[in-house]
Each structure stands twice: as C-alpha cells, then as structure tokens.
Amino acid sequence: MKCIVWFRKDLRLTDNPALQEAVRLKAQIIPIFILENSGPWQPGGASRWWLHHSLHQLNSALNNSMHFYQGDPLPILLELIKQTQATAVVWNRRYGPEEIAVDTRIKTELEARGIGVKSFNSHLLFEPWEIQNNQGKFFQVFTPFWKKCLARARIEPPLPIPANMQLMSGATFDLKKLGLLPTKPDWASGLRQTWTPGEVGAQQKLANFISRIAGYKQNRNYPAQQATSLLSPHLAWGEISVRQLWHAIHTQIRLYPVLEQDALNFLSEIGWREFSYHLLYHVPTLPTHPLRQQFANFPWQQDENALRKWSQGQTGYPIIDAGMRELWHTGYMHNRVRMIVASFLVKDLLLSWQQGEAWFWDTLVDADLANNSASWQWVAGCGADAAPYFRVFNPVLQGEKFDPEGEYVKRWVPELDLLSADYIHKPWQASAIKLKGAGIELGVTYPFPMVDHEKARHRALEIYQELPRSTSS
Ligand SMILES: Cc1cc2nc3c(=O)[nH]c(=O)nc-3n(C[C@H](O)[C@H](O)[C@H](O)COP(=O)(O)OP(=O)(O)OC[C@H]3O[C@@H](n4cnc5c(N)ncnc54)[C@H](O)[C@@H]3O)c2cc1C
Structure with a gap:
C-alpha cells in the first residue's frame, strides 16, 4: 500500500507519530509539503526563509523523496492519490482556526472517497481540549492551568527515527519553485549568520542549552546574556518536539538534582506555550479580537x-x-x-x-x-x-x-x-x-x-x- 505523509509543522523524523504510522502500516511512503496560499496567516518573510531551509534539510534526510506543492491542499491531495493510488493519508494536528477548518474538510472529503485518514498530536504536551477547570471549561489563568497539566503529566517518551522507511522515489519538484527565499533585495544575511534551521540544528540547540541550563531562572531576563534556549523557531516549525524537551529536561534533573529549579522554570515557559495553544483553540478570534x-x-x-x-x-x-x-x-x-x-x-x-x-x-x-x-x-x-x-x-x-x-x-x-x-x-x-x-x-x-x-x-x-x-x- 501507499501512504501520503503530509508534513506541516512537524518538520522532523524523530518523535513524528504520523511518519511512524506510515511505517507501521508497512506502506510505501510519499512525503509531501504543501505551501497553502489562502487564509489570513500566511508565513511572514522571516518564517518563509526558515521554512525553505528547514524543508531542504528534511528533504535531504528523506533521500530527496519529498513532493512540494503550492495551493489548495484538497485538489492537490486528490490528484496525488489518483496518480499514486495511495490509500491512506496521515498527518500531525495543527491548531489555528483556519488550519482546523481545512483539516476537517479534507478529512471528511477523503474519508468519503474511501481513503484512510489518521491524525496525531505531535506539537503539544496536552491536547487543548484535554485540560479543563473544575467547571469543565477552559482555563483563562496560567497558574491553575499549568498546575492541572503537571498533575496529570504522564508524557509519552518520544519516538525514535523510524527504521525501514520505504520512501517512494520520483519526486522532481524543485523546492526553490515555492519562492520562499527573499531575492530582491536579499535581506536574509543576518538570519543566515544566526541560525541553522532543521532537525539537526534543533538537536544541537537543545544539547547546547542543557549544558548551560544552570542559572536559567536567574539569568533568562538579561538580554545580553545567552541564558535562554533559542529553541523557539525550531519549536514553531516542529523540528523538535515538546515531548523531546520534556524528557531531556527530566533526565537532566535526575542526573543533577541541583538543576531542578532552573529546569522546572524552563518547563513552565513551555507551559506558557501550551497555555497559548489552549487559548487559541478555545478562542479562535485570539489573533484578531481582544479577549476582554x-x-x-x-x-x-x-x-x-x-x-x-x-x-x-x-x-x-x-x-x-x-x-x-x-x-x-x-x-x-x-x-x-x-x-x-x-x-x-x-x-x-x-x-x-x-x-x-x-x-x-x-x-x-x-x-x-x-x-x-x-x-x-x-x-x-x-x-x-x-x-x-x-x-x-x-x-x-x-x-x-x-x-x-x-x-x-x-x-x-x-x-x-x-x-x-x-x-x-x-x-x-x-x-x-x-x-x-x-x-x-x-x-x-x-x-x-x-x-x-x-x-x-x-x-x-x-x-x-x-x-x-x-x-x-
Ligand atoms: C509581544 C510578544 C510576542 C511574542 N511572540 C512570540 C512568537 O511569535 N513565537 C514564540 O514562540 N514566542 C513568542 N513570544 C514568547 C517569547 O518571547 C519567546 O517564545 C522566547 O523569547 C523565545 O526564546 P527562547 O526559545 O530562547 O525561550 P526560552 O526561555 O528558552 O523558552 C523555551 C520555549 O518556551 C516557549 N515560551 C517561552 N516564553 C513564552 C511565552 N511568554 N509565551 C509562550 N511561549 C513561550 C517558547 O516556545 C520557547 O522557545 C512572544 C512574547 C512577547 C512578549
């Protein structure tokens, strides 16, 4: 069988449940990325630069088997299914209101045509709907939200890179055609000097941060110091997962209990990320309208x-x-x-x-x-x-x-x-x-x-x- 793995904000091979599922199915894998060009929150200039390099890295890790597309995902998927006779599509979930609407529509349309669709959580520690206050409503205050998360935290260990991926070859589309890089003018030299997009860069950032996590709580407020992790762009594109961070940090606490305060303080920042997603999911107008x-x-x-x-x-x-x-x-x-x-x-x-x-x-x-x-x-x-x-x-x-x-x-x-x-x-x-x-x-x-x-x-x-x-x- 053939299975399309639709990469979105999960540009990594490790701890990628959708990719694992395709391997579990013993399917020939068709990895794809679609640059969607409708909806109000298209990636901005800096994100597009990052995305280009991240996709380049991911494609190399997948033996250049990725298919790149641009446009409305439904007709693209339907055409690809027709061409390849794929019978399943898998992806990891995303949480923006327009993204949820697109994914729901696609799931319905594909299932109506007999295509198996499965989605997974790979972006968050907790699904936004899992955490509720005592009245069964969503939280609007961070501290009780995070307390509740911590009380129920049994975070699954991250998945390894799948062994025996059968990748379907034959992808020909040139990533450059997505036009993600700035050309006239090329304003990205500062970005090139500063960052290494991609999964390998993300893992290096994590290892580097863990080696200097002592003092995080105290020093994270001083911008001249390099005290924070600088993992945010890697997390934004899913080049590393929060589950990976969670387990790496807890291992560090077990090895060096003296680091506990710094490590827990760092995890509470990850908690703010979880809280933001919780809010966005429950209040889809968050990006445009004041909550109060x-x-x-x-x-x-x-x-x-x-x-x-x-x-x-x-x-x-x-x-x-x-x-x-x-x-x-x-x-x-x-x-x-x-x-x-x-x-x-x-x-x-x-x-x-x-x-x-x-x-x-x-x-x-x-x-x-x-x-x-x-x-x-x-x-x-x-x-x-x-x-x-x-x-x-x-x-x-x-x-x-x-x-x-x-x-x-x-x-x-x-x-x-x-x-x-x-x-x-x-x-x-x-x-x-x-x-x-x-x-x-x-x-x-x-x-x-x-x-x-x-x-x-x-x-x-x-x-x-x-x-x-x-x-x-
Ligand atoms: C006005 C404003 C806009 C912001 N816009 C973004 C944004 O678009 N994307 C973004 O990732 N962060 C945003 N932040 C939050 C925060 O500034 C960055 O996440 C952080 O500076 C990233 O650096 P770091 O990875 O070294 O952080 P670390 O201190 O190492 O934190 C680790 C991770 O925790 C998460 N995190 C940390 N602080 C916050 C926070 N306050 N809210 C939510 N998550 C947090 C991030 O994923 C971050 O990578 C914004 C903050 C402010 C005040």
Missing part, C-alpha cells in the same frame, strides 16, 4: 510615522531600538525586550497590539500564531491572565535593570557605543560634553525620544481607566 470585551472600542491611534519609527528602531529609547534592530537583523528578539517594545507600542504610542502583532508575524523566525497573539494580548492588558493595565514598562528603568552595563544596547545600537553605562539608557540626559565625547549628536546621529514616557504613561492610564469595568470575556 471592554477593549473592543479602545481608541487606538493611527500614526504611520510612529509605527515606522518603532519598527525601524528609531524611537530614541535605546533598549527599544536595540530590540527592534535585533529583530530586523536576526529574526529574533529576547523575551524581556519583546515585553518592553510591545508595552511601548501599545501604551506609550497607543498603537494597536494588532499592528505590533503583524510586524512580529512578518519579521520573527519563531512567529507562532498562538504564542504571538496570546503574548500581544497579555502585554496590551486585554488577554487572558493579562498584565494589569496600569503596568506600563518604563523603558529607561527596564533597561537599567536588565541591561545595567548597556551591553545589549551597544550590540545593536552602535552609535551609542562610547556612551557610559550611567547614560546608555537615557542619552538625552547626558551633558553636552559627555555626548560630544561619545561622538553623539542627538537628533542627528541618534534620535531624541519620540515621546516623553511619563506624559505618555499618564495619557495611557487615563484612557485605560475610562474603559468599562466589566472583566467578562
């Missing part, structure tokens, strides 16, 4: 100029400019800095969280619909378990606390390189002599702050205080 109703008519400003300064890292607040430039150059931004730049956009500039979400979607290599929308709503104060509205990050104090020597700022904002640490987060307060000595001319070599943070904070708080009080969602 009272934010529905928030008076967001329209200001293209302000949005441009923010996205180009020209706000005049060094920590923000460093973050936005790190993002542009590498397709990544440290989590602490993501929170600071997001707070600045929605609270200091009063630009909508959806605009920030869209920019991140296009520029992040780890762009992930669940994590991105849940995180933006969290910062804006309109999401589940959201940061309280009065929490407005002060970009100077945040910089001084989490980048005390200005190391991170200097890495990404080299025009401030010679400024001393006491002014690195507030260059406009440095004396004319200091600025001159550091080769800085404000308004020329580096911008003045685009807004006065204190005034902007008061303006935001006034608006937030006028919102209807109801907290119902």
Whole structure:
C-alpha cells in the first residue's frame, strides 16, 4: 500500500507519530509539503526563509523523496492519490482556526472517497481540549492551568527515527519553485549568520542549552546574556518536539538534582506555550479580537510615522531600538525586550497590539500564531491572565535593570557605543560634553525620544481607566 505523509509543522523524523504510522502500516511512503496560499496567516518573510531551509534539510534526510506543492491542499491531495493510488493519508494536528477548518474538510472529503485518514498530536504536551477547570471549561489563568497539566503529566517518551522507511522515489519538484527565499533585495544575511534551521540544528540547540541550563531562572531576563534556549523557531516549525524537551529536561534533573529549579522554570515557559495553544483553540478570534470585551472600542491611534519609527528602531529609547534592530537583523528578539517594545507600542504610542502583532508575524523566525497573539494580548492588558493595565514598562528603568552595563544596547545600537553605562539608557540626559565625547549628536546621529514616557504613561492610564469595568470575556 501507499501512504501520503503530509508534513506541516512537524518538520522532523524523530518523535513524528504520523511518519511512524506510515511505517507501521508497512506502506510505501510519499512525503509531501504543501505551501497553502489562502487564509489570513500566511508565513511572514522571516518564517518563509526558515521554512525553505528547514524543508531542504528534511528533504535531504528523506533521500530527496519529498513532493512540494503550492495551493489548495484538497485538489492537490486528490490528484496525488489518483496518480499514486495511495490509500491512506496521515498527518500531525495543527491548531489555528483556519488550519482546523481545512483539516476537517479534507478529512471528511477523503474519508468519503474511501481513503484512510489518521491524525496525531505531535506539537503539544496536552491536547487543548484535554485540560479543563473544575467547571469543565477552559482555563483563562496560567497558574491553575499549568498546575492541572503537571498533575496529570504522564508524557509519552518520544519516538525514535523510524527504521525501514520505504520512501517512494520520483519526486522532481524543485523546492526553490515555492519562492520562499527573499531575492530582491536579499535581506536574509543576518538570519543566515544566526541560525541553522532543521532537525539537526534543533538537536544541537537543545544539547547546547542543557549544558548551560544552570542559572536559567536567574539569568533568562538579561538580554545580553545567552541564558535562554533559542529553541523557539525550531519549536514553531516542529523540528523538535515538546515531548523531546520534556524528557531531556527530566533526565537532566535526575542526573543533577541541583538543576531542578532552573529546569522546572524552563518547563513552565513551555507551559506558557501550551497555555497559548489552549487559548487559541478555545478562542479562535485570539489573533484578531481582544479577549476582554471592554477593549473592543479602545481608541487606538493611527500614526504611520510612529509605527515606522518603532519598527525601524528609531524611537530614541535605546533598549527599544536595540530590540527592534535585533529583530530586523536576526529574526529574533529576547523575551524581556519583546515585553518592553510591545508595552511601548501599545501604551506609550497607543498603537494597536494588532499592528505590533503583524510586524512580529512578518519579521520573527519563531512567529507562532498562538504564542504571538496570546503574548500581544497579555502585554496590551486585554488577554487572558493579562498584565494589569496600569503596568506600563518604563523603558529607561527596564533597561537599567536588565541591561545595567548597556551591553545589549551597544550590540545593536552602535552609535551609542562610547556612551557610559550611567547614560546608555537615557542619552538625552547626558551633558553636552559627555555626548560630544561619545561622538553623539542627538537628533542627528541618534534620535531624541519620540515621546516623553511619563506624559505618555499618564495619557495611557487615563484612557485605560475610562474603559468599562466589566472583566467578562
Ligand atoms: C509581544 C510578544 C510576542 C511574542 N511572540 C512570540 C512568537 O511569535 N513565537 C514564540 O514562540 N514566542 C513568542 N513570544 C514568547 C517569547 O518571547 C519567546 O517564545 C522566547 O523569547 C523565545 O526564546 P527562547 O526559545 O530562547 O525561550 P526560552 O526561555 O528558552 O523558552 C523555551 C520555549 O518556551 C516557549 N515560551 C517561552 N516564553 C513564552 C511565552 N511568554 N509565551 C509562550 N511561549 C513561550 C517558547 O516556545 C520557547 O522557545 C512572544 C512574547 C512577547 C512578549
């Protein structure tokens, strides 16, 4: 028999239940990837770059047997089934609302034609519908959600690479035809310098992180340090599974009990990922509409100029400019800095969280619909378990606390390189002599702050205080 293995966000051979199923069936395997070009959340530029390289790696691991397609998956699958006489299609599940709708429709159509369809969980530790509160509803607060997950955690051990894969040869389509790479201009050099997409790169990242996990809990908030795992883009495309992380981390705890706090803290971040998927599944409008109703008519400003300064890292607040430039150059931004730049956009500039979400979607290599929308709503104060509205990050104090020597700022904002640490987060307060000595001319070599943070904070708080009080969602 022949079985189509439809790869989507599971671009790996290890711990891949759909692939295992095809092997279990002793089928000739037809591995495929379809670049779907309908629906509102097409991969952004940075994700497309990643996807190209990840598919290239996966195809090599599968002896160049992958078939690549572009378009509506149903007619593509039907035509392939006709050509190959395949009798089964298997895939691992995905959780975006449009993705669920596509998969449901395809399952129904294929089964109606007598094709066997089977889907699996490979992306999450827990299916979003498995975890419920005592009222049988979904959770809107992280801590009890994660407690419930941990109480029932018996995570299956990850599956090995299947032995004896019978891959059907004869794929001819050139990956380049999907047009995933930027050409004119080729803006991806920073991404190439920073990342190694693919399953091998993901496993190396995990091994490297495990060797330096001591101190994660303490150091993960300091953007100049390499304290976090940098696994997010690998997780986004499923080049490594959360089950693999879970077991690798627990093995480490057994070997070195002293690492327990750091390791559990890391797993709770994986818990935030699970929580974001839980929310997206139960609230399919999460990427577009505020979870809290009272934010529905928030008076967001329209200001293209302000949005441009923010996205180009020209706000005049060094920590923000460093973050936005790190993002542009590498397709990544440290989590602490993501929170600071997001707070600045929605609270200091009063630009909508959806605009920030869209920019991140296009520029992040780890762009992930669940994590991105849940995180933006969290910062804006309109999401589940959201940061309280009065929490407005002060970009100077945040910089001084989490980048005390200005190391991170200097890495990404080299025009401030010679400024001393006491002014690195507030260059406009440095004396004319200091600025001159550091080769800085404000308004020329580096911008003045685009807004006065204190005034902007008061303006935001006034608006937030006028919102209807109801907290119902
Ligand atoms: C405004 C904003 C937007 C974000 N957009 C995304 C996004 O599109 N994709 C994305 O993967 N993460 C997003 N995050 C969450 C977080 O910033 C990144 O997951 C993290 O910085 C990735 O780095 P890491 O892999 O080194 O993290 P680690 O600290 O090593 O964490 C391990 C993994 O846990 C998960 N994780 C960590 N923090 C969070 C979080 N707050 N919410 C959900 N999952 C988390 C990620 O999968 C991450 O790879 C966003 C955060 C904010 C504030």
